[in-house]
Amino acid sequence: MHRVVCPGSFDPVTYGHLDIIGRAAALFDEVVVAVGTNTSKSGLFDVDERVEMVRGACAEWSNVEVDTFSGLLVDYCRDVGAGGVVKGLRSAGDFEYELPMAHMNTQLSGLETVFLPTAAQWGHVSSTLVREIAKLGGDVTAFLPEGVARRTVERAQQGRES
Numbered sequence: 001m002h003r004v005v006c007p008g009s010f011d012p013v014t015y016g017h018l019d020i021i022g023r024a025a026a027l028f029d030e031v032v033v034a035v036g037t038n039t040s041k042s043g044l045f046d047v048d049e050r051v052e053m054v055r056g057a058c059a060e061w062s063n064v065e066v067d068t069f070s071g072l073l074v075d076y077c078r079d080v081g082a083g084g085v086v087k088g089l090r091s092a093g094d095f096e097y098e099l100p101m102a103h104m105n106t107q108l109s110g111l112e113t114v115f116l117p118t119a120a121q122w123g124h125v126s127s128t129l130v131r132e133i134a135k136l137g138g139d140v141t142a143f144l145p146e147g148v149a150r151r152t153v154e155r156a157q158q159g160r161e162s
Helices: 015-027 047-057 073-080 092-109 127-135 146-161
Strands: 003-008 030-036 064-069 084-089 112-117
Touching: 003 015, 003 073, 015 030, 015 084, 015 112, 030 047, 030 073, 047 064, 047 146, 064 073, 073 084, 073 092, 084 092, 092 112, 127 146
Parallel strands: 003 030, 003 084, 030 064, 084 112
Antiparallel strands: none
């Protein structure tokens, strides 16, 4: 497998995400980080902001590109010529959630999914928890790259002032 897709919402991109992306970049020739455009979710950042932050955070890896996608992941992977998907797992709960999707993607298109366990130091980190901490005025700098942390705190504070 030469090209894989690492999909997610990345709202915001965390060190846990970057752990998986960096390890995928070491394993595969090309990694496409596909930022989802799910209009039914209301996140902290719009898709263009998330793409910008992910691009900045992934700048050190020359074989990583960042794009957006909507619709079926299998269709996107076909369109970009990816032979597989990389997903990070923090816990058994993530595995239980991701495994049926992996099976469905294989049945729909033959697409393979590679699961990478998140490094232990990031196993408790999720974008949802980071957003909540930021909204409540907590320190998120241990979980996010510097520029992403600053923007997350600023955006979360705007939400508190509204």
